[in-house]
Amino acid sequence: MSSISSDASSRGQSAKAPTHVIPIEILGVSFTIKTDEEPDYIRGLVEELKNRLSTVSNQMRIVDPLKLSLVTALLSLDELHRDKDRKGALSREYEASSLLDDLDRRLGELGL
Numbered sequence: 001m002s003s004i005s006s007d008a009s010s011r012g013q014s015a016k017a018p019t020h021v022i023p024i025e026i027l028g029v030s031f032t033i034k035t036d037e038e039p040d041y042i043r044g045l046v047e048e049l050k051n052r053l054s055t056v057s058n059q060m061r062i063v064d065p066l067k068l069s070l071v072t073a074l075l076s077l078d079e080l081h082r083d084k085d086r087k088g089a090l091s092r093e094y095e096a097s098s099l100l101d102d103l104d105r106r107l108g109e110l111g112l
Contacts, residue, residue: 026050027065052076 022042023032026049035042053072062068 027053027069029065 019036020039020042021032021034022039023030024042024046026046033042049072052075053068056062056072056075057068060071062071
């Protein structure tokens with residue numbers, strides 16, 4: 001998501017001006033964002049967030065909006081980091097496999 005254009009210009013950055021203003025309502029709080037992302041993409045993120053908030057609220061019986069938001073954010077970050085670690089492990093496994101395949105091919109070329 002892009003920053004609000006006045007923030008970018010006040011810092012002297014030459015950022016592309018946001019092209020969409022999207023109203024959002026989450027946990028009784030209404031606000032708008034300016035972004036160059038597609039509105040449907042942002043609406044999808046909002047729906048996913050609302051679903052996560054609802055799931056955490058139901059599972060952990062949290063009703064305070066601030067606590068619910070913080071716990072949901074922590075769980076989402078945990079999920080993101082675990083996915084990143086898994087992808088890193090798969091990438092390292094692929095690299096090792098490629099190296100072994102390359103070594104095997106070269107040894108074969110040498111008749112070993």
